[in-house]
Amino acid sequence: MTKKKELTVEEKLRALYDLQLIDSRIDEIKNMRGELPLEVEDLQDEVAGLNKRLEKLHLDLNTIEAGIKDKKSAIEEFKEAIKKYTAQQNEVKNNREFNSLEKEIEFQNLEIELAEKHIREMLVSIEHKKVSIEETESRLAARQEHLGHKEAELNSIMTETEREEELLLQKSEEFKADIEDRLLVAYDRIRNGVRNGLAVVSIERGASAGSYFTIPPQTQVEIAARKKIITDEHSGRILVDSALANEEREKIEAIIAKL
Numbered sequence: 001m002t003k004k005k006e007l008t009v010e011e012k013l014r015a016l017y018d019l020q021l022i023d024s025r026i027d028e029i030k031n032m033r034g035e036l037p038l039e040v041e042d043l044q045d046e047v048a049g050l051n052k053r054l055e056k057l058h059l060d061l062n063t064i065e066a067g068i069k070d071k072k073s074a075i076e077e078f079k080e081a082i083k084k085y086t087a088q089q090n091e092v093k094n095n096r097e098f099n100s101l102e103k104e105i106e107f108q109n110l111e112i113e114l115a116e117k118h119i120r121e122m123l124v125s126i127e128h129k130k131v132s133i134e135e136t137e138s139r140l141a142a143r144q145e146h147l148g149h150k151e152a153e154l155n156s157i158m159t160e161t162e163r164e165e166e167l168l169l170q171k172s173e174e175f176k177a178d179i180e181d182r183l184l185v186a187y188d189r190i191r192n193g194v195r196n197g198l199a200v201v202s203i204e205r206g207a208s209a210g211s212y213f214t215i216p217p218q219t220q221v222e223i224a225a226r227k228k229i230i231t232d233e234h235s236g237r238i239l240v241d242s243a244l245a246n247e248e249r250e251k252i253e254a255i256i257a258k259l
Helices: 009-033 036-089 095-177 181-193 217-225 242-258
Strands: 200-204 238-240
Touching (some): 009 095, 009 238, 009 242, 036 095, 095 242, 200 242
16 A cells, blocks of 8 residues: 655645545536436436336237227127038927027127127227327336436536546546545545535635634634645635635646636
């Protein structure tokens, strides 16, 4: 494991503020994307769900149509049976055989009626399925169009920022390599504990940036001396003087401009 070089307090403050500026720029890039990645993911899930629903509706429709075909085929078989039994009635020699065939004919007619009833029910079901398919296709088309716009928007932002973010993340790791672990742990803890991700801030007009609490004059002198690391008693953030902040900001802006 490579031992980190020893830094003076001023060098530590500069390194921490540089890291903050880099990480803040990464935060800005992520904020530019906002909720877009989640919106795109949700829309993709919705489109996939609608496609699956559409697939099932078409499958159901095919099954019903096949059922109607089977019923019509069965009706033809029942009619053929009726013809056969009717013909046999003309050849019977007694009433018992005639009545037996009459019952078979009656049974076949009942089967035809039942099959026709089922066909009517299936035809109604087909109309309902077709309406559902039309509604689903319409919604799917609208969601696909919306998804296309959102994906294009996200891709545009990603194209503009992806390379910069990747290089910034590399720079962030480079800066971290020179900062002792104890300070990095404190930096990450503070950063994760505040809403805007600012763990290191400069003194602006007598107060820490982003805060309305005034820093006592003696503390401001100590911060400007850069002899020890001082934190804001109200927010816990690490404080640097404005001169140092301006110098490092110019340096980091120059680095970012070259990315």
